[in-house]
Amino acid sequence: MLIGELAEQAGTSTRMLRYYEAHGLVRPERTANGYRCYDEAELRVVREIRGLLAVGLGLDDIRPFVACLRAGNPSGDACPDSVAVLRRKLAEVDDYIDQLGAVRRQLQTQLAHAITVRPR
Amino acid sequence: MLIGELAEQAGTSTRMLRYYEAHGLVRPERTANGYRCYDEAELRVVREIRGLLAVGLGLDDIRPFVACLRAGNPSGDACPDSVAVLRRKLAEVDDYIDQLGAVRRQLQTQLAHAITVRPR
DNA sequence: CTAGACCTTGTCGCCGGTGTCAAGGCAACG
DNA sequence: CGTTGCCTTGACACCGGCGACAAGGTCTAG
Numbered sequence: 001m002l003i004g005e006l007a008e009q010a011g012t013s014t015r016m017l018r019y020y021e022a023h024g025l026v027r028p029e030r031t032a033n034g035y036r037c038y039d040e041a042e043l044r045v046v047r048e049i050r051g052l053l054a055v056g057l058g059l060d061d062i063r064p065f066v067a068c069l070r071a072g073n074p075s076g077d078a079c080p081d082s083v084a085v086l087r088r089k090l091a092e093v094d095d096y097i098d099q100l101g102a103v104r105r106q107l108q109t110q111l112a113h114a115i116t117v118r119p120r
Numbered sequence: 121m122l123i124g125e126l127a128e129q130a131g132t133s134t135r136m137l138r139y140y141e142a143h144g145l146v147r148p149e150r151t152a153n154g155y156r157c158y159d160e161a162e163l164r165v166v167r168e169i170r171g172l173l174a175v176g177l178g179l180d181d182i183r184p185f186v187a188c189l190r191a192g193n194p195s196g197d198a199c200p201d202s203v204a205v206l207r208r209k210l211a212e213v214d215d216y217i218d219q220l221g222a223v224r225r226q227l228q229t230q231l232a233h234a235i236t237v238r239p240r
Numbered sequence: 241c242t243a244g245a246c247c248t249t250g251t252c253g254c255c256g257g258t259g260t261c262a263a264g265g266c267a268a269c270g
Numbered sequence: 271c272g273t274t275g276c277c278t279t280g281a282c283a284c285c286g287g288c289g290a291c292a293a294g295g296t297c298t299a300g
Contacts, residue, residue: 004246014247015288033296035247055226058286077234086234090227093220100217106175107210114197114206124276134277135258153266155277178256 001038003028010046017046023059025049025066045069048076056093061085121158123148130166137166143179145169145186165189168196176213181205 007014017036020026026045028036038046045066052062064085065076076082127134140146141156146165148156158166165186172182184205185196196202 056223075237077230078237083234086227086231093224097220100213103176104213107206110197111206114203117198
């Protein structure tokens with residue numbers, strides 16, 4: 001499978017596939033003429049990457065998942081490193097949600113004040 | 121008040137004060153030798169900017185608040201434009217919180233799956 | 241032979257608040 | 271006069287995922 005085809009299959013761009021490769025996440029073979037050549041396993045890897053990116057993980061966070069898949073596991077989250085990342089990220093998201101809640105309260109307070117000061 | 125003093129008073133850096141000025145938020149006088157010269161009103165403006173930045177507004181969002189202060193209002197949120205921004209931002213934050221909630225659920229699902237697949 | 245569609249590598253730009261450095265002007269104190 | 275410490279403008283870097291373009295190689299169909 002060439003890069004364009006994989007991009008289409010995985011719902012991303014060739015740009016991103018090369019980008020992931022530059023960051024050590026994807027490891028395509030090369031054909032005689034130097035074209036990148038991907039097998040089905042790589043498609044699964046890219047799908048995993050895309051899914052995790054969508055959930056808010058960064059490329060560095062995703063590395064363990066890919067390693068896990070590459071180690072033969074059916075799913076990328078079946079390894080302790082992956083689980084650790086998921087736990088950490090969950091905690092981060094929780095923190096962020098709390099912060100946003102605080103911000104929300106701040107905004108509401110300010111809004112209430114604004115309306116009190118100048119009722120109409 | 122010179123820029124360094126204002127920076128200290130307002131809890132920011134000279135870099136940022138010049139940045140706000142470049143974006144039209146702060147309007148210092150100039151002394152004979154070209155130094156920026158700020159009065160008390162500008163200090164209030166900068167404090168307003170800092171507070172709103174901390175709540176997640178962007179510089180563009182903050183502009184109406186500054187205009188409101190400059191128009192003689194005791195607080196920057198006493199003008200319809202400011203209130204509109206606050207409402208919009210509150211809605212944005214709500215959306216974002218919802219999205220993060222969805223992400224959180226996703227992460228939890230994935231985590232549960234990971235633990236199911238490889239129980240220890 | 242050529243046009244088109246694919247591939248290659250490399251580079252630049254985006255966002256937006258911020259740090260930091262450079263090169264120079266000005267003031268005050270010794 | 272020199273040093274110190276403020277000020278001035280300007281420019282580069284950061285993050286991190288991504289778009290977009292350039293200049294060139296490769297393959298296939300007409």
